[in-house]
Amino acid sequence: MSAIQHQNFSTSISSSTSTFLGKTEFKNIKSLNVLIPSKISGVVKCVASPSAEKTTECEIILLDFDEAYKTKVSRNENMAKLQAGYLFPEIARRKAAHMSKFPDARVISLGIGDTTEPIPEVITSAMSKRSIALSTVDGYSGYGAEQGEKKLRASIASTYYANLGIEEDDIFVSDGAKSDISRLQVLFGSNVTISVQDPSYPAYVDSSVILGQTGQFQKDVEKFGNIEYMKCTPENGFFPDLSTVRRTDVIFFCSPNNPTGCAASRDQLTKLVQFAKENGSIIVYDSAYAMYVSDDSPRSIFEIPGAKEVALEVSSFSKYAGFTGVRLGWTAVPKELLYSNGFPVAKDFNRIVCTCFNGASNIAQAGGLACVSPEGIKAMQNVVGFYKENTDIIVDTFNSLGFKVYGGKNAPYVWVHFPGQSSWDVFGEILEKTHVVTTPGSGFGPGGEGFIRVSAFGNRENVLEACKRFKQLYK
Numbered sequence: 001m002s003a004i005q006h007q008n009f010s011t012s013i014s015s016s017t018s019t020f021l022g023k024t025e026f027k028n029i030k031s032l033n034v035l036i037p038s039k040i041s042g043v044v045k046c047v048a049s050p051s052a053e054k055t056t057e058c059e060i061i062l063l064d065f066d067e068a069y070k071t072k073v074s075r076n077e078n079m080a081k082l083q084a085g086y087l088f089p090e091i092a093r094r095k096a097a098h099m100s101k102f103p104d105a106r107v108i109s110l111g112i113g114d115t116t117e118p119i120p121e122v123i124t125s126a127m128s129k130r131s132i133a134l135s136t137v138d139g140y141s142g143y144g145a146e147q148g149e150k151k152l153r154a155s156i157a158s159t160y161y162a163n164l165g166i167e168e169d170d171i172f173v174s175d176g177a178k179s180d181i182s183r184l185q186v187l188f189g190s191n192v193t194i195s196v197q198d199p200s201y202p203a204y205v206d207s208s209v210i211l212g213q214t215g216q217f218q219k220d221v222e223k224f225g226n227i228e229y230m231k232c233t234p235e236n237g238f239f240p241d242l243s244t245v246r247r248t249d250v251i252f253f254c255s256p257n258n259p260t261g262c263a264a265s266r267d268q269l270t271k272l273v274q275f276a277k278e279n280g281s282i283i284v285y286d287s288a289y290a291m292y293v294s295d296d297s298p299r300s301i302f303e304i305p306g307a308k309e310v311a312l313e314v315s316s317f318s319k320y321a322g323f324t325g326v327r328l329g330w331t332a333v334p335k336e337l338l339y340s341n342g343f344p345v346a347k348d349f350n351r352i353v354c355t356c357f358n359g360a361s362n363i364a365q366a367g368g369l370a371c372v373s374p375e376g377i378k379a380m381q382n383v384v385g386f387y388k389e390n391t392d393i394i395v396d397t398f399n400s401l402g403f404k405v406y407g408g409k410n411a412p413y414v415w416v417h418f419p420g421q422s423s424w425d426v427f428g429e430i431l432e433k434t435h436v437v438t439t440p441g442s443g444f445g446p447g448g449e450g451f452i453r454v455s456a457f458g459n460r461e462n463v464l465e466a467c468k469r470f471k472q473l474y475k
Contacts, residue, residue: 078212081224087202087443088112094428095437102435108466110394110455111437113258113412115322117386117459120379123321123370130366144359147350148173148330152369156330159372160290160315164302166332170346172353173360173368175327177288177316178203184284184314184331185211187345187352192249197240198229199259199444199451201286204252222446231447234406234417238262242271247279253301254286256293259444259453260415261407263297269304276310282337282345283311288329291320291384293410308334312345319412319457320380321371328364387412390456390463397467398454401474412456415441419450426452434469 091111099107133139147153153171174180181203190212196204205227208214215225223229228248230240238260253272256263264272276283285301293299301311316329333346360368370376395408404417418426423440430438430452439455441448456463 076210078210078214081209081214081217082206083217086206087439090443091427091437091439094431098431098435105435106465107435107437108458108462108469109437110458110463110466111439111453113319113455113457115319115324115383115387115457117322117383119322119326119367120376120383122373122375122379123367126370127326127363127367130363134362141362144362144365146354146357146359147171148360149362149365149369152365152372153330155369155372157332159377161300161302161332164300165308166302166334170332170334172331172333172349173365174329174331174353174357175360175364176318176323176329177286177314177331179327180314180329180331181284181286182207183352183356184312184349185213186356187349188250188282193226193228195228195230195245195248195251195281196445197232197253197257198446199232199441199448200252201254201258202444204284205445222442222449229445229447232257232260232262233447234404237268238406239264239268242275245275247281249281251276251281251283252286253283254288255297256289256411257407258286258289258411259407259413259439259441259448259451261409261411261413261453262415263293263295263410266296266298266304269298269301269307273301273304273307273310277306280340281310283307285311285313286315287313288316289319289411290315291380292388292412294388295410297410302332302334308336310337312337312349317368317371320384321367321376322383323364323367326361326364326367328360328368386460387456390458390460393463393467394454394456397470401471403474408456414454414456416452416454417450418452421450423449423452430470430473434466434473436466436469 088111095107095109095111099105130139134141147169148171150168152173154168156171156173157166157168172180174183185207192213194204194208194213205214205224208227209224214227217224228246230242230245232238232240238257239262251272253264255269272283275281283301287300290299298304301307301313312334313332314329315332317323317326318329331349333349335344335346337345339345339348371380391408391412391414394414395405398405398414398416404419406415406417408414423442427438427440430436439453441451441453444453458466
């Protein structure tokens, strides 16, 4: 085994050792750092000893890649283009490391946009009833329609797209908006070009990279080649200057936006639709936070005349009803949306759904049907209202500390400016000094550098405590 090149292989454990191979007792040292040749994979297995000395026995197993069996299947070269880990697992990793370092700290998470309030009982009772019915002969059902249950599709169309020309068979029920984003990438294929807001939800870019739509990552500008990054800044009201945006096949656009929390106005979306028509582009409109809109900003792209000819819309119950774990969403694909050869996009998406998906859980769909009932809508409005109160608390806190604060009005995210500072450094300082997890803005694209995103998803006690700590840090 060559030892010319090495990588530092580290693991944090309750004790350490002075030996390298075999089984060894570790005592009273906090970490183990081992140099392993670059072609060697190391696996550390640690088991706590039951003895009074509380020793830990670790076995380091070395595997030589040159000697290990390898298949003849090449790795998808696009996977190697991806930068580090996906943003939110990376935050979770850093949070876990921090908790290991400060085991007694009360760590508060306002980072990943995961809901915390219980799902309203009117919704869970419907899922429970459907679940119990599956134990009966009359109530059992197996595979359902890949596009979703007919009654739910009709209810989504009438609830969210009334008078907008979107019908029941334009709705495709799914296991969430994020899953549909990937299915849409498969639908469009590897030869299309895409635009994204900068900053934007990282799933748009990463799924594009995986499918092979992009060039290599350009470290000097923190961008992937062949993606059009539409700069969204405080100076342009977080809406891109379309006169400077080059034409692409697909435009990913999220409003209210994740991460900036800003919603596009009717006039802005009218310009976006016109821009897409002039360029023959398709807009993938992400409306996952539409229920948080509290002014006259459009909740659907289909409120804009002509949008059905150039846009489809992805949405979700995750942030309305607390369905982040239940998993239920939908995509609306109008019949008017056609490819350059005149073929309906909806027909191809239907084929993708039928090929790659067996339909959303029937239990989750029962919950979805309850969501769009009058009682369910009222219950979801109460949950959304609670998170909006959290948002107000966070906005008021950072305003009182003299920060420039954006978003918050129409979305559960607060976008806080730290000019001239690395967003990962700010993330680290806040975590280290307040034990509060936020999200670094650069994780959403180069346009997010110098910002952090603070999520309003959290119980009230934690939000108040986090804001108290922010005031102590930045007073």
